[in-house]
Amino acid sequence: MNPNRKSPQKFDSMWDLITELNAAGHPDDNLWYKGDIRAGEELIFSPRYFLSAACRLIGQRNSDGKWTTIYGYDDPVLPGGPVPAGAHNLAEMKDTLELFVHKGDGPVLANE
Numbered sequence: 546m547n548p549n550r551k552s553p554q555k556f557d558s559m560w561d562l563i564t565e566l567n568a569a570g571h572p573d574d575n576l577w578y579k580g581d582i583r584a585g586e587e588l589i590f591s592p593r594y595f596l597s598a599a600c601r602l603i604g605q606r607n608s609d610g611k612w613t614t615i616y617g618y619d620d621p622v623l624p625g626g627p628v629p630a631g632a633h634n635l636a637e638m639k640d641t642l643e644l645f646v647h648k649g650d651g652p653v654l655a656n657e
Contacts, residue, residue, distance in 0.1 A: 577632035590645035
């Protein structure tokens with residue numbers, strides 16, 4: 546492992562993960578997410594993983610309901626990178642997500 550990179554981190558809540566991603570240089574307007582898929586439809590208010598502006602996977606929800614960062618999540622962000630296709634911008638959706646994902650407990654669906 547590169548000694549200059551942070552080790553992957555584990556969090557109890559999505560909001561704690563977002564705080565860590567922000568601290569690592571990923572502001573909300575440069576974070577995108579994809580939701581769980583149920584019956585072929587994306588549940589946009591049930592985030593599953595987070596992507597950076599460079600379309601890199603940098604955080605995800607595990608089957609135990611815990612959130613983890615992905616090795617390399619703290620790599621520098623290049624402004625103006627490609628926008629992840631079909632993903633939702635956190636800055637645009639954050640107010641609405643706060644209604645669906647309570648602070649301190651991320652959504653865990655029954656059949657995970």
